[in-house]
Amino acid sequence: MQSLRIVVVNPVAIEGDDDPAFEAQAARGKALRIGLLEAGYNIIASLPADLYLPERIAQLQPDMVIIDAESDARDVLEHVVIATRDARRPIVLFTEDAKTSSMDAAMAAGVSAYIVAGLQTARIKPVLEVALARFRQEQKLLAELSDTKLKLAERKLLDRAKGLLMDHQKLSEQEAYQKLRRLAMDKNLKLSEVAQRIIDAADLLG
Numbered sequence: 001m002q003s004l005r006i007v008v009v010n011p012v013a014i015e016g017d018d019d020p021a022f023e024a025q026a027a028r029g030k031a032l033r034i035g036l037l038e039a040g041y042n043i044i045a046s047l048p049a050d051l052y053l054p055e056r057i058a059q060l061q062p063d064m065v066i067i068d069a070e071s072d073a074r075d076v077l078e079h080v081v082i083a084t085r086d087a088r089r090p091i092v093l094f095t096e097d098a099k100t101s102s103m104d105a106a107m108a109a110g111v112s113a114y115i116v117a118g119l120q121t122a123r124i125k126p127v128l129e130v131a132l133a134r135f136r137q138e139q140k141l142l143a144e145l146s147d148t149k150l151k152l153a154e155r156k157l158l159d160r161a162k163g164l165l166m167d168h169q170k171l172s173e174q175e176a177y178q179k180l181r182r183l184a185m186d187k188n189l190k191l192s193e194v195a196q197r198i199i200d201a202a203d204l205l206g
Helices: 020-038 053-060 074-083 100-109 121-169 173-187 191-205
Strands: 005-010 042-048 064-069 091-095 113-116
Touching: 005 020, 005 053, 005 074, 020 042, 020 064, 020 121, 042 053, 053 074, 064 074, 064 121, 074 091, 074 100, 091 121, 100 113, 113 121, 121 173, 121 191, 173 191
Parallel strands: 005 042, 005 064, 064 091, 091 113
Antiparallel strands: none
16 A cells, blocks of 8 residues: 655744744654654645645645644635635644634544644554545545435426427426437437437527
């Protein structure tokens, strides 16, 4: 099995002389990289959360995005959400921000795992495995929901097209359905496509 290709996103930090916040963030970043490498993951880039992040993620096409933000991660998360909007991928957020409001906002934005005060290297692998499993399950549910909505929309088209044929050509429901099937076979189209053409023609004729 190929190792996950991971992009790590860090807040934009400016180094200062003996700045405790910068030193703490640097230590967290080092611990995260060590944990990822020890677990066999492939870190393809470590990127700042800036305006160029969406373009960089689009170019790199990682399997997972990890955000390492010690405190308020809203700005970082906003950049990552924009970057992954068109191509969904699991997002894992390591932070020290334990506020419920921050957690709720992160999960609503699409974060697969929100880990507070848990950047021990031994925990990284199971956390990422759970996040990946959760993401895949969500994607499966979204695909099923989309498929259900599509089928309902197609059913509405068929029902309307059948109704038009029944009214205009004095056909029974079964006869109207069979006519739709024949037209679809003759023209090598889907039933829903034939139904849409009949509806469009009826709308044009008023």
